[in-house]
Amino acid sequence: KNQVEQSPQSLIILEGKNCTLQCNYTVSPFSNLRWYKQDTGRGPVSLTIMTFSENTKSNGRYTATLDADTKQSSLHITASQLSDSASYICVVSAREDNRLAFGKGNQVVVIP
């Protein structure tokens, strides 16, 4: 069973609109939760990283939230741009061995 579940699997949004991506995880105990952006044909690039004591982290138009009690995280994209079209991957790091558990990603397509 995948330890990190992301939803929706894919979505299409209009340029300028906001969207929110969801991540639920079962990894426990966990060290940190990260959101990565992966453009087509490229490696994942880190957007945010949060430890269990943090509940929000921003990086420009990207804002991640974390609820360690319910084991949920979200990534909010504000005023989307065409360049936001990518896969967004939620990654949870286990505390005991630093292994990374990956979600399958949210595929976002921004259209003009």
Added chain:
Amino acid sequence: DAGITQSPRHKVTETGTPVTLRCHQTENHRYMYWYRQDPGHGLRLIHYSYGVKDTDKGEVSDGYSVSRSKTEDFLLTLESATSSQTSVYFCAISEPGQANTEAFFGQGTRLTVV
């Protein structure tokens, strides 16, 4: 981009042939990882290394071997490539020890086994 270089970036090989992918880092990070990425799956760990000559298996290690003779290089070998190993392979590095440690990824190697 962090100093990670994967080579080759693209490769087509025949079933049954050996293939070696190379990951080179200039960050002096202790941990190095090999992942594969396939449609419908998240990144899946093949093998990882936590130091020179120290390696361990990931969740999809069958058919793969690795070696790390020096800090900066982590090699992934397919002893006898099969069509099921057609995939995009990513190398990653990290320096654990802190709760907010970062993991950096290479640009990927697209391998096609025909």
